[in-house]
Amino acid sequence: MAGDMIVAPKWIKWLLVLLTLSCATAPAAGMAAATGGHGHDEHIGHANADAKLEDPSEFKSSLAIWSLVVFLILMAILWKFAWGPIVAGLEKRESRIAENIASAERVAADAQRMMAEYEAKLAGAADQVRAMLDEARRDAEHTKDQIVAEAKSAAQLEHDRQMRELRTATDQALKALSETFADQAVALAGRIINEKLSAKDHDRLVKDAVARFAQSPSVN
Secondary structure (H helix, E strand, O other): OHHHOOOOOHHHHHHHHHHHHHHHHHHHHHHHHHHHHHHHOOOOOHHHHHHHHHOOHHHHHHHHHHHHHHHHHHHHHHHHHHHHHHHHHHHHHHHHHHHHHHHHHHHHHHHHHHHHHHHHHHHHHHHHHHHHHHHHHHHHHHHHHHHHHHHHHHHHHHHHHHHHHHHHHHHHHHHHHHHHHHHHHHHHHHHHHHOOOOHHHHHHHHHHHHHHHHHOOOOO
């Protein structure tokens, strides 16, 4: 990333340019040195100068050493100010990506855990609702049975009360009827005893007694 890169100073850039130019001009400098030495040493024979130019081993070895030194310096500078920061930036970026992935995994795990807890709570709430409905149904059945039992009990009590009242009224009516009949019988017997009656008079007295009994007030 751009924020992780380290910008090299200007002198490093100029040094890289100089080293590149030096590496490029090294062969020319070697050739110039070889030809220059041939021009200044006029006392050396023409044969020795030709042999020296024909054997380039010394020129090649110095060029190789110089190129190797320049290459190593360039590699060190590039590693210090280019590759090193790039690698560090990539490592930081990779670390941040790994942290983001781990954070996303933690968030996903938390979301999954919360979803499981929510589903468990929802299932528990459904169980509670079913339990409440079952309890309400049982209470309703119990209340209905209790109301029916109480109604039956009240009806039975009312029936028993009315039967008791009916028996009491019947007993009272029979008692009153017996008393009235006894009184009429006693009165009739007294009149029969006190009077000498013919058969016709006897029938008349019986009819009168029955009529009075019928006209007497009934007892409820």
